[in-house]
Each structure stands twice: as structure tokens, then as C-alpha cells.
Amino acid sequence: MKRLLLALSxxxxxxxxxxxxTVSAAASLTDAFKELAPKFEATKxxxxxxxxxxxxxxxxxxxxxxAPVDVFASADQETMNRGAEQKLIAADTxxxxxxxxxxxxxxxxxxxxxxxxxxLGKPDVKRIAVGKVASVPVGRYTQQALEGAxxxxxxxxxxxFADNVRQVLDYVSRGEAEAGFVYRTDAELxxxxxxxxxxxxxxxxxxxxxxxxxxxxxxxxxxxxxxFLGGAEAQAVLAKYGFGKP
Amino acid sequence: MTADLWSQFDAAPLALTLRVxxxxxxxxxxLGVALGWVFARTRLPGRGVLEAxxxxxxVLPPTVLGYGVLVLMGRRxxxxxxxxxxxxxxxxxxxxxxxxxxxxxxxPLVLKGASSAFAQVDRHLEAASRTLRQSRWSTFVRVTLPxxxxxxxxxxxxxxxxxxxxxxxxxxxxGSIPGQTQTASMAIYDAVQAGRDDLALMLAxxxxxxxxxxxxxxxxxxxxxxx
Numbered sequence: 281m282k283r284l285l286l287a288l289s290x291x292x293x294x295x296x297x298x299x300x301x302t303v304s305a306a307a308s309l310t311d312a313f314k315e316l317a318p319k320f321e322a323t324k325x326x327x328x329x330x331x332x333x334x335x336x337x338x339x340x341x342x343x344x345x346x347a348p349v350d351v352f353a354s355a356d357q358e359t360m361n362r363g364a365e366q367k368l369i370a371a372d373t374x375x376x377x378x379x380x381x382x383x384x385x386x387x388x389x390x391x392x393x394x395x396x397x398x399x400l401g402k403p404d405v406k407r408i409a410v411g412k413v414a415s416v417p418v419g420r421y422t423q424q425a426l427e428g429a430x431x432x433x434x435x436x437x438x439x440x441f442a443d444n445v446r447q448v449l450d451y452v453s454r455g456e457a458e459a460g461f462v463y464r465t466d467a468e469l470x471x472x473x474x475x476x477x478x479x480x481x482x483x484x485x486x487x488x489x490x491x492x493x494x495x496x497x498x499x500x501x502x503x504x505x506x507x508f509l510g511g512a513e514a515q516a517v518l519a520k521y522g523f524g525k526p
Numbered sequence: 527m528t529a530d531l532w533s534q535f536d537a538a539p540l541a542l543t544l545r546v547x548x549x550x551x552x553x554x555x556x557l558g559v560a561l562g563w564v565f566a567r568t569r570l571p572g573r574g575v576l577e578a579x580x581x582x583x584x585v586l587p588p589t590v591l592g593y594g595v596l597v598l599m600g601r602r603x604x605x606x607x608x609x610x611x612x613x614x615x616x617x618x619x620x621x622x623x624x625x626x627x628x629x630x631x632x633x634p635l636v637l638k639g640a641s642s643a644f645a646q647v648d649r650h651l652e653a654a655s656r657t658l659r660q661s662r663w664s665t666f667v668r669v670t671l672p673x674x675x676x677x678x679x680x681x682x683x684x685x686x687x688x689x690x691x692x693x694x695x696x697x698x699x700x701g702s703i704p705g706q707t708q709t710a711s712m713a714i715y716d717a718v719q720a721g722r723d724d725l726a727l728m729l730a731x732x733x734x735x736x737x738x739x740x741x742x743x744x745x746x747x748x749x750x751x752x753x
Contacts (some may be wrong), residue, residue: 335719337721341718341720341721389602412702412716412719414719414720414721415719415721439703441703441704448589452599454602456596456616456618457618496530
């Protein structure tokens, strides 16, 4: 009897919020999406948004394992392509809604002078924070740029791999890594602690696609949210945080 | 497929896990025995509070410990800055950091085992040793320590097992750098995140087998020891 009650009490929140939409979004979208939530909820009375922020690869993995997610917003096309290949997302709902750029950052306090990618090879640059290549999009953009500059292999011993872009930001802002690769929008959040040394090119364009998850039980509401992301109101918030148009 | 998986199996995370656990347990053993003796035998003022502080790692989330080490030993801290300036040394992103984090979580287990073992040692035997003109230190090494040893050893084995499984605090302090600071638990975490379930499962099986072997051996040893 006790067990039954416990099971019921655990299941209740699921029943009570029939209009709850779960959005799995790339870590770099954290602040912008939190600000978007009340604006979307205002247009859909009774609907509430629930966010799950992590590295895009991790989010896709959760969806593949059957996590109850309605909308997936990735920080790169490659992760979304993988989702489409595995039929985890409704491909016809896919839509790009934002763009970003890759930057090299250093701590404001006591960082070595870095003006070009080649400066990362200097001996006073001991640790360079990058996203994990297998699961974090910013790590893959970084790999593309450093491979293009013939530096990736040589810098390996200095690389510290982070779980998501915000962890890279954290490592650099604490000064534990002398340099790191994040998106411009992340660097702008901690202007007092990190300095943008340069904008990094030579990688696939950083664009953010969103799509309805194939197993979503709120498909209609999920479509509305994806459409909302492309609308003027959402675009204004994204622009405020420094995201570009796709 | 299985043969293919074995061929790409990397033993480095397991070797590092054992290395970290051995050093962390050694550190916890020395500190735990010393503190255990102090808590069991002395009337140090503020003992109760100090003991509670030492036991904290048992109940605190590993993230709090990791954050604590970052704050106390990170580059911006007094100690971390000094070490970096004078010795060009840092425990952050270094496997030594994982040793410190693991020793912290393992300390309460040795400490508790040691302090209750010391409390149970017959004081008359120590007194007898003193009447035979043995120094305090000699009495401690030749009488107290051997009598308390089974309790200390039991705590130490638990501490070793706990150190082997440490994840959260080590990850925050040492990071997950393949070949340098990536322990088995971190390698499993990475494999799951990357969708490499086959690799994660294999590592999980190997570390489970190693742990069972250690527990079986320690049980046998404990049964044989005269206690």
C-alpha cells in the first residue's frame, strides 16, 4: 500500500501538467531561453516550459535513450543530423533559428598575450580548455579550426576537455586554463572575467537548429515553440544576448 | 565486435584509478590514524567540532568538496598562487588533485575505524608497557597500534574502495584529460555521454570485477587476522 502511494505521488506531477513542454537545449542557449520562457507561456495560457540544458551531444543521447523530451535545440547541424538519421526528431519540423561565432578567450587577470592561434603553442600557455569533441559542438568547431591551422595534434598535451561550453567558460574565468574556445555569446556574459582574444574562423558555420522530437506527446505545442523561436519576439531576445540570425 | 572492442580497450584509466586510490588511501591512512588517536585519547578543546568537520566529506555532496578544493588550491587562492609562483606547480588538472579529492572522501572511513579501534584498546596493557620503561611512542607502535590494527585495516579497505569509485570531486579538480587525469569512472562518464555504450559497459564490467577481487581478498585477509 505504501509503495502504491509512493508510486502515485511520483506519477502525480506528470498527470497534473498535461501542458508541460520539455525543451532540451544547448548549454549556450541557457540565458536566452530562460528569458524567452515567460514570453512563450504568455502566448499559450496553461502551458509551462521545462528546460534541460547540456551539451547537444549529451541531450541527443538522452533522447535516444527515451527521455521524455518535446523539443530539441542543438548548437550545431551535425548533432541534429545524427538525430534525423536515427529518426529521433521529426525532420520536417527542423528549423534554424540562431547563429553564433567561435572566439578564443583568456582570463582578464594575468593571462599571457595571445593574438593569434599560433600563440597557443607558447610555453606560458599551459592549459587550453575545449569542449569534448565527441559530445560538445563547440569542441568540434574548435577541432576544425585548430586542424585547419595545423595546431590540433601539437596542442593535444595542453587540452582540457569540458562537458559543455559553460564549463570551458568556467575554467578560463577562474584562471585555471590560460585560454579556451567558447561562443561569443558565452564570453559576453562574463566580460569582467574573460577577454575575447580573437574571433576564430575556419570552421563550419555555427547555426542552431530546433526540431520537434519524434516521440513528443505535445507535438502541436512543440511545433508552436519551434515557430515561436523564429518569430520577432524571440529573435529580439536572442539578439540581445548576441545571437545572430541564421 | 567483441574482439574489436577489446583491441581498442585502453587500460590507462584503470591504471590511473588504482594509482590514485593507492596514494589517496595512504594519505587518508596517515591522517586518519593520527586524528583517530587524537579524538579517541585526548581531551583537546573543540574536539567534537573538529571531528564533525573531519567527518563532513561522508555527508557532503562531492561537488561541495570539489568546489572547496578549487577555492582553496586554485590559482586565485593564496596557497594555489604561491605554489604556482614558486614551484610552477598546481593540483588543478593534475592527477595529484584527484588524489587530494579522493583522500578527503576516504578520510572519514579510516578516521572512524581508527578512533573506535583506539577507544577499545585495553589501557591496562599500555600502562603495563609504560611500567616496562617503554616510551610513549614505543608503546604506541608496539602495543596500541597492533591491538587497534584490525579496526584500522577494515576502515582502510573501505577507504580504498571508496577512493576507487570517486568521481564528482576529482572531476571538478583534476578534469577529465585522457591519459593524464581520466580515471575509470570519468572514462565511463565520457563513454556514456558520447553514446559509446559498448565501451561504457566494458569498463563498468572490468572495474566491477577488479572491485569484487579486492573485496574478496580483503575479506579473506580480515578473517585470517587474529581479531
